[in-house]
Amino acid sequence: MIKRIITYFLIVTALLYGLRYLHYKGLVKQKEGYYGKLQEAFFEENAYSVLFLGSSRAEMHYDTQLFDSLTGENSFNLGLAGATPRVAFSALKAYLLHSKAPKYLIYEVDYYALKKKSSEIKEFNNYFPLLTNPVLRKQFSNIDSRMSQFYYNPYFSWPYTGLKNLSTSIHGWLNIPNQTDSLYYKGFVREVFRPSLNFISTKKQYAYFNISERSYLDSIIACCIENNTKITLMSSPIFAGGYLDVLNKASIISQLKNIATINKIDYYDLSSLPFCNNRGLFIDHRHLNYTGAKNFNPHLVNIFNNKIVLSALK
Template sequence: MKQFLIYTAKVLFITILIAIVLDGLYTYFFLQSKNRGKIEDVFNSKSRNYDVVILGSSRANNHFDAKMFEAKGLKTFNYGMSGGHLFEASLLLKLMIERKYTIKNVILEADLNLSNDHQSEGVSAKFLPYIHNSEIIKKHFESEKDFNELYYIPFYRYVKFDGKIGFRETYKIVKEETTNSLDNLGYYPLVKHKNGNMKNNIVNLNPLTHNKYYEEIKAICKTNNINFIAVMTPMCENVVGMNYFDKVKKAYPEIHNYENVVIENQYFSSCGHMTDAGAKIFTVKILKDFFHK
C-alpha cells in the first residue's frame, strides 16, 4: 500500500510538473504571436493612434469597410470579431487603453448582442493564454463560473480549448503562419452565395435593459475622451421580428438605428450579413452621417 501511494504521488508530481512546463511553453509562444488574430495583435502591441476603432461581432467585421474610412483620411481598424459578444469587445477595448492607444472614435455594432451578457467561448478562449500576464484579463474573467479551473490549474485552459489555443494553433504560431484576420484593415468582405440563409426569426429576442459590457464600453470611452458611436447594422428584408430594433432604441436611445439602410436581399450574403457591395453602401452612409467634413 505504501509503495502504491508513493508511486501515485510520483505520477501526480510528474503530471503537474509536465503541465506547468507545457503551460509556460505554450504561453511563451502566444506572447510572441502578432499575425494570427486581432486579440494577439492588440495584446502584443504598444501604443497606436487611431481616428476610428470598430468593435463588435461579425456584423461589425463584415459591415464596415475600414479602407473607405482611410480613403477619407481617417486612420481606422476594424476589430470586429466573428462570433464575438460584447464581453469580448469590452475586454479588447480595455487592453487597447492599457497599451495607451490614442483613439478618437469608437464605433460599436450594438444590436443583436445586446440580448445577452455572456462570453462567446470560441472567441474569449483566445484571451486565455494571457490570463496570468494581464490583471485586466484576469479580472474580466473572474466572474465566470469556470474561472478557478482556468486560472489555477496549469495547462487546463489549453486542453479545454484545444481547438482554439491548443497544439495546432501553437504550432502555427511557431511556423509564423498568418491568417486573413488582419487583412483589409480588419474588414472581412463577403460575397453572395446561392445557398446563403436568407431567413431569420428574431421574434423572441429581447435586449437586456442593462447590458453590463455595453455599459463598460460606453464608460471607458467617456473616461478616455473617446467619441462613442453605437449603431445597429442592417438585416435583410426577410427577417421576422424586426421590432427588436425598436426595443433596442427604447432601451438605449443613444444607439443609432441603421437596420433599414440596406434591406434588399441582393446585398446580403446571409440575412444578418451584408456582401461587400452592401457593406460599401452602408459605410458610405456612416461616413456621411458621422465624419463629413
C-alpha cells in the first residue's frame, strides 16, 4: 500500500513538473507584449543608453519610441505595475545581471505612495517563469518569502497560476498574438482601451517616506553611481497636479529635492504640467492614457536634452 502511494505521488509530481514546464515555456516563447518585455529585461544581453524605471506610471508615461525619435537615444522602459522602490531596485539588479548598465536612468518617483513598507509584489504569479534569473529570485524572495517555494515546488505554485496566465501560455505555443502585444514597444505600453477619467471622489492624504522605501531609493541611487549611470529622479503628470490627492505636496517635493541634493543628482517635478487638468488625457488620477503620454514626452525630452545630457557633459 505504501509503495503504491509513493508511486502515485511520484507520478503526480512528475506530471506537475511537466505541466508547469509546458506552461512556463509557452509564456517565455512570446517575443512581443508583456512577456516579451520581461524576457528581454531579465534574460537578454542589452546595451540600452537610457533606462526608465518605476511603477505602471513609468510603464505608461515614458514613450520609448517617441523619446528615441526626439533624442537619438536607445531607451528601454522597465516600469512594472505596482513597483515600489524595493521592487524597482530588485528589477534593476536583475536587469544588470545580463545587460550593460545604461548611461542614463530616469526613476519615476510616485511621491504619493511611499508611506508603506513594501511587503508584496503586485501580480506576483506573472513572474514565476522568470525566477530562473537567480538575482530576480533572490531579490523577490527577500520581499515575499514564498517566491522561492513557488520556484521549487509545483504543488505550491500551480494553484496561483490563474486562467488568464494559462491562456497566455497557450497563445505562446500556438504563436497567436495576445490582444495587447501590439501595444508594447521596448517596454512602454500604450493605454488605448480604458476610458478617459470621469468624476471620482478622492480623499486627500499626507505623503511621506517610509524609512524602508527611502533606503531602497538610496539603494537605486547607489547602484547607479556604482555602475557610472547618471540617475535622475522625476515625477510625471498627475491629474490636477496631485493637489486633489496629496495634502502636503510642497513638503514631499521639498524632501525629494533634498534627497537629490544630498546625492548630487537632479529631481524634476513634472506632475503639474499645464495639461494636467484635462480629464481626457488621464484614465485615473495617476495614469495618463496614450494621448496624455504623447503630451508629456516632449516635456520629458526637453529636460533630457537641455538639462540631463548637458549636465553630464560638464
